[in-house]
Structure formats: structure tokens, C-alpha cells
Amino acid sequence: MVHVCRVDTYLTTRIEIAGIGSRLENMDTRLLRDQYGDSGNLSSRVALHARFSTNPKGWADWLFEQFDLRGATRILELGCGPGGLWGGRIQTLPSGCQLVLSDASPGMVSEARSVLGEERVDFQVIDAQAIPWADGSFDRVIANHMLYHISDLSRALAEIARVLTADGVFYAATNGKTHMHELHDIIRESVPSLHELSSSFTLENGGDLLRSHFGEIAVHRYDDDLIVSSAQALSAYVRSMGSLMDATEAQFREIDQTIADMVAREGRIAISKDSGLFVSTRLA
Numbered sequence: 001m002v003h004v005c006r007v008d009t010y011l012t013t014r015i016e017i018a019g020i021g022s023r024l025e026n027m028d029t030r031l032l033r034d035q036y037g038d039s040g041n042l043s044s045r046v047a048l049h050a051r052f053s054t055n056p057k058g059w060a061d062w063l064f065e066q067f068d069l070r071g072a073t074r075i076l077e078l079g080c081g082p083g084g085l086w087g088g089r090i091q092t093l094p095s096g097c098q099l100v101l102s103d104a105s106p107g108m109v110s111e112a113r114s115v116l117g118e119e120r121v122d123f124q125v126i127d128a129q130a131i132p133w134a135d136g137s138f139d140r141v142i143a144n145h146m147l148y149h150i151s152d153l154s155r156a157l158a159e160i161a162r163v164l165t166a167d168g169v170f171y172a173a174t175n176g177k178t179h180m181h182e183l184h185d186i187i188r189e190s191v192p193s194l195h196e197l198s199s200s201f202t203l204e205n206g207g208d209l210l211r212s213h214f215g216e217i218a219v220h221r222y223d224d225d226l227i228v229s230s231a232q233a234l235s236a237y238v239r240s241m242g243s244l245m246d247a248t249e250a251q252f253r254e255i256d257q258t259i260a261d262m263v264a265r266e267g268r269i270a271i272s273k274d275s276g277l278f279v280s281t282r283l284a
């Protein structure tokens, strides 16, 4: 049985959130407050990819082609952000299928709900490290570009495996370690200590991390790059990055200048991407 707690319960107070997510550590709470309190930072990054990606298909369309939702009755998305994956797609779900969209940030959940409406969707504020449902509650679990933010990843993966049905499938999207490395090289000229936040769960190490909790694991890569011709759009992306939460205004200005000089000189900046999806089944 699915335990449904309405999001309003949690929106009233942050202390309540800390109650559910007692495992949230200092970095997690800071990230959720400063980076993901609302969708502003994420939207700057999504906008750059939407405008300058070379693959016309688009990430969300590609991702949906990888999902096999036939016969699914209960789907849980963790770290759904403002629900960008689902615009125009909820009606394509199998009839009778229940979708739960969740995130540890109340602001994100609230935005997802106002964008998508409540028909066929339950919205929940949930820490992926403590999923409040019984074993075997979902036949699909989705984690799109969010596992690398979790401090106790092993705990979250154990939770996901626990709430999956025996024949359930877990979809986990992430980046490879060279994803956007040309941009990171530019940033490191001004911020040498840059540490990419996504490095804890990548396309390279993700298989090993999943193996302790899941059975068959396949990885699919999305072929795409960025050709950016707007210095302003790339600078906005840089200012939105969670890994630069401690950068100073002087450092941002220096990066802005480097980007502006490169675009003025070459007309564009080529940035390679490496994103993909792990498809995992439960351990037998």
C-alpha cells in the first residue's frame, strides 16, 4: 500500500523536513537551501542545454525512449526538481498508473506541483536516503541527475532496491567524468580548487556502486555536445553551478572575461558532453 503524505504537511516548516531527512548532513542542507531552494539555478543550466545542444532530440525525449513503462502501476521519481521530465508526458502513462514525484527540496516540489497539476500525480518531499514506503511499493524508480548529491549513497541505493518490486526497474541518469570538461578547464583558471559535484556517481563508477544493490545493470549513453555562441548564456550557467557556491564575485568576473574573450575570438565555445542512463533490475 502506498503511504501518501501530502506535500503541504512538509511545506509549513523546514524543521519538519529535517525530521524526515535526519540523515541530511550540513552539505546536503546547504545545497538544498542555496542551490535547490527553487528551480532558478537548475533552469539556467537547462536553458543552456536547450539552446546550444547539438543533438536535436533532446535529453528528456531520449530518456523517455529508454524507459519501459509498459505495465507499470506505481512509478516513483526521486529528486524530480521542478518536474521537467514530465511536461506533456503524464497523459502517456499506462492507465491506472500512479506517479509519485518527490524531491528533498520543498521549493522544487511546490514548483513541480504548480507546473504539472495534481491529476494522476502525488507530490512528496522525500530524502532519498529514507524513503517512507513499504518494501516493494514501486515497479519503477527514477533518479535523474540526483544520486551524486547524496551523502550516504549506499543507504539511498539500499532504500531504492527495498521499495522496488521483485521485477521492478531502477533508472539512474548521470554524467561521465569528462562531461563539460572544457568548461571546467576554463573555470579552473580562476578557481583552481573546483571540484565537480557529480563526481561521486558517474557513468564510470556508477556500475560498481549499483552492483551491491541491483542485479543486471546496463548503461546507455546519449550522444550530444554543446556549441555555445553566447558568452552571456555560458556565464549565467557558471553562476548557477552548485560547485561554485563558494566562489567570489571577483572570480566570477574573471571567468566572465575569459568566456567573453573566447567567444569574441572564435565565435563559439565547443563543450563536449557525456550523459547517460543506468538501467538496473533488483537482485534475485
Ligand SMILES: C[S@@+](CC[C@H](N)C(=O)[O-])C[C@H]1O[C@@H](n2cnc3c(N)ncnc32)[C@H](O)[C@@H]1O
Residues within 6 Å of the ligand: 028, 032, 036, 042, 078, 079, 080, 081, 082, 084, 085, 102, 103, 104, 105, 108, 126, 127, 128, 129, 143, 144, 145, 146, 149, 150
Ligand atoms: C541536478 S537536480 C536534478 C533535478 C531533476 N531530476 C532534473 O534532472 O531536472 C538534483 C535534484 O536532487 C534533489 N536532491 C538533492 N539531494 C536529495 C536527496 N537527498 N533526496 C532527494 N532529492 C534530493 C535537489 O533538490 C534537486 O532538485
